[in-house]
Amino acid sequence: MSTSPLHRYYPPSVDLPLFAENNTSVISLIGQFGFLWAAVLGIALITIRKVRPTASTSDKVAFVWMCLTGFVHLFFESHFVIHHVSLAGSQELFGQLWKEYSLSDSRYLTSDSFLVTMEAVTAFAWGPLSFLIAYTIAVQHPIRHALQLILSVGQVYGDVLYYATSLFELYFHGGEFCRPEGYYFWFYYFFFNAIWMVVGSYYAGQSVVEITRAFRVVGGLNMGKGKKGQ
């Protein structure tokens, strides 16, 4: 019954009628993606050094990370959300990158309802929010850690559900979406998503510590001087 062209995705039975082989090599795709990351990183670093040269190293790194994650959410992940129907045949740079990534998770080529909706929130809520947080770091706005905590919880929770849904599909329903070679599982599926688990958890933790410290200071003021609060 399958109308699918020959492909290397898992499970081999997955039907991808629109599939077309990437016309660019993997090395070139990853190289171009790496170049974009490096460009965003460079521009972000120049920007924060110019607008807030006295910022701590920690704040400079956070500014650069927020620009980088904002770029990935708002431009790369949105590409999947907007084009999920036709992605399997795409020859655009981001389309080809998603097709390469999908060797580790073919749900990206089948309009999986969890992936489309989770990535939509990531692209269109977490993406702009990341850039807004970068701005609050640049101007030292007091809302920064509230927004950083929202973003970080969103990223980590999305990532936990991403790992958990696919592992549950594998171990409970027997649905295999990743090619068997360790390269796809460990480098694409595990490592790339782990970046957001680790960095998201780090910034969530940082915000919890900073927020708690701020309330401790305010609480101390109120204790010492009666209900001043504001």
Next chain:
Amino acid sequence: MSTSPLHRYYPPSVDLPLFAENNTSVISLIGQFGFLWAAVLGIALITIRKVRPTASTSDKVAFVWMCLTGFVHLFFESHFVIHHVSLAGSQELFGQLWKEYSLSDSRYLTSDSFLVTMEAVTAFAWGPLSFLIAYTIAVQHPIRHALQLILSVGQVYGDVLYYATSLFELYFHGGEFCRPEGYYFWFYYFFFNAIWMVVGSYYAGQSVVEITRAFRVVGGLNMGKGKKGQ
């Protein structure tokens, strides 16, 4: 091919081999659930009045809500996570309640990978966290709003994905999981989940405002008196 007993779930073709009709009436089930909610609410109210009688009304309401949502997450939603395989045949109170609710979303009876994993996080992370927040309200701990923001973002994001996955399944893939009567869609599916959308958003907003205010106070201190910070 279906081995499923006759049932009223949607789509009518959904295969539920273990299904057994509830042996308790809907009125009685909802009445018993309502009684449990009322009991938790009453115990929480007595507790906060006893341990922190001078708390503001806002804090008393928040304490009661955190106990209520903690009870629903840790006891009711965990029941689904633990028993999802055999739920369709359950005659326990919570099992029958889930079977009744599933008339508005049959994915709860088919071990849907998003629902099992999202509810697992809700039950075992957000459940204990809700009770911990209730404790931080009782003792006025400075970590309260950081934890409240984490919980609220988790609840709202989970709810957004809950609505979004099922609506995407319906409008994109044509998967209908809710019976056609408005009662099930509007009362079970829409209204019950909307409670957590509305209250979760309210407490997220409250925490963002309070956190921003605290940093404004601390920032003002630092401006006025040099880098004192702590």
